[in-house]
Amino acid sequence: MIFIGVLVAVSATLVYRRDGLDGVLKILIHDLGLFGEILPRVLAGCLLGAFIAEILPHEKVSRALGPNSGLKGLLIGTAFGAILPGGPFTAYPVAAALLTVGADFGATIAMVVSWTLIGYGRAVAWELPILGTDFTLWRIVISLPIPVLAGALGRFVYVRMYPRGEPS
Amino acid sequence: MTMSALIIDVTLWGSVLVLGFIAFRRGRVVVVSAAREGTMDFINIVPRIALGVIGSGYIAAVIPPEVITGWLGPDSGWLGVLTAVIAGAATPGGPVVGFSIGAVALKVGGGPPQVVAYVVAWALFAFQRMILWEVPFMPARFVWFRAAVSVPFPFLAAALAMAIGKP
Numbered sequence: 001m002i003f004i005g006v007l008v009a010v011s012a013t014l015v016y017r018r019d020g021l022d023g024v025l026k027i028l029i030h031d032l033g034l035f036g037e038i039l040p041r042v043l044a045g046c047l048l049g050a051f052i053a054e055i056l057p058h059e060k061v062s063r064a065l066g067p068n069s070g071l072k073g074l075l076i077g078t079a080f081g082a083i084l085p086g087g088p089f090t091a092y093p094v095a096a097a098l099l100t101v102g103a104d105f106g107a108t109i110a111m112v113v114s115w116t117l118i119g120y121g122r123a124v125a126w127e128l129p130i131l132g133t134d135f136t137l138w139r140i141v142i143s144l145p146i147p148v149l150a151g152a153l154g155r156f157v158y159v160r161m162y163p164r165g166e167p168s
Numbered sequence: 169m170t171m172s173a174l175i176i177d178v179t180l181w182g183s184v185l186v187l188g189f190i191a192f193r194r195g196r197v198v199v200v201s202a203a204r205e206g207t208m209d210f211i212n213i214v215p216r217i218a219l220g221v222i223g224s225g226y227i228a229a230v231i232p233p234e235v236i237t238g239w240l241g242p243d244s245g246w247l248g249v250l251t252a253v254i255a256g257a258a259t260p261g262g263p264v265v266g267f268s269i270g271a272v273a274l275k276v277g278g279g280p281p282q283v284v285a286y287v288v289a290w291a292l293f294a295f296q297r298m299i300l301w302e303v304p305f306m307p308a309r310f311v312w313f314r315a316a317v318s319v320p321f322p323f324l325a326a327a328l329a330m331a332i333g334k335p
Contacts, residue, residue, distance in 0.1 A: 011229065015229050031225040043210045085179035109318075125176075126263040134335050142288075149324075
């Protein structure tokens with residue numbers, strides 16, 4: 001947080017010295033607009049996470065996405081991440097909610113990685129128009145195995161790092 | 169507001185309403201305490217998001233894209249893939265910045281496997297996004313663990329791209 005604050009201050013100073021006050025204000029106004037647009041979605045994401053943590057039955061989630069859920073758990077996490085609507089303002093609160101109701105690191109990693117790599121939201125809104133259909137589709141095809149592999153690697157490492165379960 | 173933004177907002181708030189209704193059927197106390205918790209999360213997170221969104225424009229403005237694209241040359245091989253991964257992790261700003269740099273790299277003759285590695289690395293562990301979005305919402309221990317186990321996968325993606333000769 002402090003690190004980013006310093007980085008932002010230094011960058012803003014550099015922009016000021018290069019482009020003057022106009023340059024600084026132009027970026028500020030653009031980013032303030034973006035912030036205003038994102039803010040309600042952040043609220044929606046937080047509410048989504050809180051409701052999910054409240055209504056998902058703990059024992060069912062641990063069975064479907066817990067440490068012993070096997071390949072099936074990783075696949076469920078992957079599918080869930082791929083269909084989740086919205087941006088980081090939904091993916092991370094929902095992933096945090098899954099962790100609290102009994103999903104393990106592996107299934108949650110599969111979900112987050114799947115959202116970021118094969119989720120349709122970002123691909124349709126940004127990647128297709130900017131990078132083109134051919135590149136985007138092949139990039140997604142190549143990425144398909146990654147969420148399950150990352151989740152499996154996560155589990156493999158986790159049980160060796162914490163053989164007695166999670167430290168408190 | 170664009171069409172896709174509208175669709176995102178409708179599905180997002182639609183999901184909130186559906187889940188809120190399910191919680192409401194469990195009882196008023198359930199829905200009120202969940203809504204309060206969600207709102208508290210929101211209030212705690214807003215300052216970080218504000219700094220990230222309002223500040224990232226400045227960070228992106230002072231890093232010239234050529235610095236990043238220069239590393240992804242067509243015959244750069246595995247060294248190019250490695251620099252692509254580092255560049256992906258270091259790229260500031262939102263999706264427009266990351267994908268645009270990838271597009272510029274392709275246009276100036278960057279190798280597709282290197283650009284795939286760049287996009288995948290940026291999606292998996294762009295440093296600024298992890299600090300500004302992932303850490304505020306999730307346990308920090310999970311975030312660093314997830315990033316660490318993600319490290320091999322941009323290389324795997326580049327290897328797959330080389331093997332199939334696509335895109």
